[in-house]
Amino acid sequence: SQTIHQWPATLVQPVGSPLSLECTVEGTSNPNLYWYRQAAGRGLQLLFYSVGIGQISSEVPQNLSASRPQDRQFILSSKKLLLSDSGFYLCAWSGSPGNTEAFFGQGTRLTVV
Amino acid sequence: GENVEQHPSTLSVQEGDSAVIKCTYSDSASNYFPWYKQELGKRPQLIIDIRSNVGEKKDQRIAVTLNKTAKHFSLHITETQPEDSAVYFCAAPSGYSTLTFGKGTMLLVSP
Numbered sequence: 001s002q003t004i005h006q007w008p009a010t011l012v013q014p015v016g017s018p019l020s021l022e023c024t025v026e027g028t029s030n031p032n033l034y035w036y037r038q039a040a041g042r043g044l045q046l047l048f049y050s051v052g053i054g055q056i057s058s059e060v061p062q063n064l065s066a067s068r069p070q071d072r073q074f075i076l077s078s079k080k081l082l083l084s085d086s087g088f089y090l091c092a093w094s095g096s097p098g099n100t101e102a103f104f105g106q107g108t109r110l111t112v113v
Numbered sequence: 114g115e116n117v118e119q120h121p122s123t124l125s126v127q128e129g130d131s132a133v134i135k136c137t138y139s140d141s142a143s144n145y146f147p148w149y150k151q152e153l154g155k156r157p158q159l160i161i162d163i164r165s166n167v168g169e170k171k172d173q174r175i176a177v178t179l180n181k182t183a184k185h186f187s188l189h190i191t192e193t194q195p196e197d198s199a200v201y202f203c204a205a206p207s208g209y210s211t212l213t214f215g216k217g218t219m220l221l222v223s224p
Contacts, residue, residue, distance in 0.1 A: 032210060044157070044202060044214040051210055059211075090156060094212075101147060102204075102212055104156040 002027035006091045006105030013112055019064075019078040021108050023091030026072065031093040033074040034102065035066055038088040050074060086112045115140045115207035119215025126193050127223055134218045136203035137185040146186045147212070148177060149202040157202060161188070193222045 006023045013019060025031050035047040046059045048066035056066050063082055067075045074091060091105040116139040126132050138146075147162035163170045163177045163186065170177050174193075179186040190197055200217045207213040 034211065042200065042217045042219075044217075046211055046213075049211050057210070100145070101159045101162065104158070107156055109154075 002093075002103065004091065004093055004103055004105045006108060008108060009106060010109045011111070013081050013110065015083055015112055016080050019076070019081050019085070019110070021076040021089055021091075021110075023074045023076075023105055024072055025093045028072070028093070028095060030071060031095065033068060034092040034094075035074065035076050036090040036092060038090060039086075044090070048076070081112045083112050086110055115143060115205050115213040117203060117205050117213045117215045119203050119218060121218060122216065123219045123221070125221045125223065128193060128195060130193055132190045132193050132197070132220055132222075134188045134201055134203070134220070135185060136187070136205075136215050138205040139184065140205065140207075141181075141184060143205045145206055146177070146179060147204050148188045149204065149214075151200045151202065151217075153199070190220075193220075195222050195224055198222045
């Protein structure tokens with residue numbers, strides 16, 4: 001069966017520090033991968049999605065970037081965190097883009113101080 | 114792209130009552146409509162979904178109805194229980210690769 005791993009679960013980082021969140025999927029090949037941010041406990045904002053290795057689409061211009069170095073690995077990064085980057089970050093995958101179930105990772109609670 | 118509107122933003126009911134959450138979408142070509150439940154501090158999880166070739170789907174106490182002409186779909190929860198308290202999200206396909214989510218409905222079920 002397919003599983004998705006996301007880590008860390010919680011993270012407290014100072015303003016101006018770098019960020020790296022990692023997500024991996026097991027049990028499937030060529031998944032569609034997504035990074036979402038959820039602020040204030042509501043609203044899933046799509047940040048990035050990827051339909052293949054090295055293919056990244058950005059939905060919202062901001063202080064973050066994403067990379068897909070391997071088929072089942074998706075990384076969210078920042079060179080310098082801002083206070084406004086605080087939130088709940090969720091990685092997700094789906095087998096078929098846009099028209100099948102999306103499976104979410106456990107999420108990372110990021111607090112920028 | 115797809116635009117998904119979800120109402121209400123908060124819904125309070127007594128245990129045993131029914132709850133209805135409604136969503137509208139803008140792209141008439143959309144053909145897949147999932148509903149997710151997110152408990153506090155946890156990941157969203159699919160609870161039911163419907164495709165555009167049917168008008169209604171049921172799974173025990175939950176059901177989803179779809180009106181393609183009006184471009185809206187609804188989640189119905191009957192005999193609500195305290196454990197149904199959570200944030201519920203609807204979604205619809207956006208372009209080819211993603212889902213657009215509604216802003217969520219916080220459902221509070223009081224004992």
